[in-house]
Amino acid sequence: AQTVTQSQPEMSVQEAETVTLSCTYDTSESDYYLFWYKQPPSRQMILVIRQEAYKQQNATENRFSVNFQKAAKSFSLKISDSQLGDAAMYFCAYGMEYGNKLVFGAGTILRVKS
Amino acid sequence: EAGVAQSPRYKIIEKRQSVAFWCNPISGHATLYWYQQILGQGPKLLIQFQNNGVVDDSQLPKDRFSAERLKGVDSTLKIQPAKLEDSAVYLCASSLGRGHYGYTFGSGTRLTVV
Numbered sequence: 001a002q003t004v005t006q007s008q009p010e011m012s013v014q015e016a017e018t019v020t021l022s023c024t025y026d027t028s029e030s031d032y033y034l035f036w037y038k039q040p041p042s043r044q045m046i047l048v049i050r051q052e053a054y055k056q057q058n059a060t061e062n063r064f065s066v067n068f069q070k071a072a073k074s075f076s077l078k079i080s081d082s083q084l085g086d087a088a089m090y091f092c093a094y095g096m097e098y099g100n101k102l103v104f105g106a107g108t109i110l111r112v113k114s
Numbered sequence: 115e116a117g118v119a120q121s122p123r124y125k126i127i128e129k130r131q132s133v134a135f136w137c138n139p140i141s142g143h144a145t146l147y148w149y150q151q152i153l154g155q156g157p158k159l160l161i162q163f164q165n166n167g168v169v170d171d172s173q174l175p176k177d178r179f180s181a182e183r184l185k186g187v188d189s190t191l192k193i194q195p196a197k198l199e200d201s202a203v204y205l206c207a208s209s210l211g212r213g214h215y216g217y218t219f220g221s222g223t224r225l226t227v228v
Contacts (some may be wrong), residue, residue, distance in 0.1 A: 004156070024137045043203060043205075043221050043224070044117075045157075045205070045219035091156050093156075098143070098212070098213055099216070100145075100162075100208055100212050101162050101170060102159070104156030104157050106154070106155055106156050106157050107155070
């Protein structure tokens with residue numbers, strides 16, 4: 001069974017600084033998809049960024065980028081120029097294909113200090 | 115495009131009582147998911163529907179949980195009788211189906227069992 005591990009229960013960052021959230025996963029599949037979701041107090045899960053395992057190039061979405069290391073089964077999220085609105089719970093998730101079930105890590109609470 | 119609608123937003127019940135949650139997915143989304151998110155943990159899939167058929171209910175506690183998706187649209191998740199450990203946020207999500215990227219979560223129902 002696939003598992004996702006987030007080893008940082010909580011992280012803090014100063015506004016405008018950069019922070020990296022860690023995620024490792026375990027799978028025997030060669031093709032899969034990885035996601036970072038943001039969950040604010042409103043509880044709605046918001047997709048931050050996604051990565052297809054067959055792509056070597058790391059995904060980037062504005063201030064958000066990932067470091068995808070397939071051999072090491074590592075998928076970290078880097079947030080640059082952190083903003084107060086980035087404060088939330090962040091979940092790393094694994095999916096065997098688009099439009100199918102997701103396996104989530106336990107989450108990392110991100111606090112942004114002004 | 116309207117999002118995934120869930121109700122109620124909050125529910126408090128006593129143990130051994132029953133409770134039901136409702137979800138209305140995005141129009142045209144064939145696949146519907148119910149996830150359970152216990153405080154401090156990531157969401158865990160309870161059941162996945164493809165149209166009105168069950169694709170995966172391997173982690174649904176079938177002695178007390180039941181779910182249905184009539185006519186392949188709305189879905190209801192029921193717990194009877196509730197236990198203290200059922201206290202959690204119940205998230206509904208929908209997607210176009212396997213192979214399709216679009217995946218949207220609702221804001222969830224927070225259940226407290228006292």
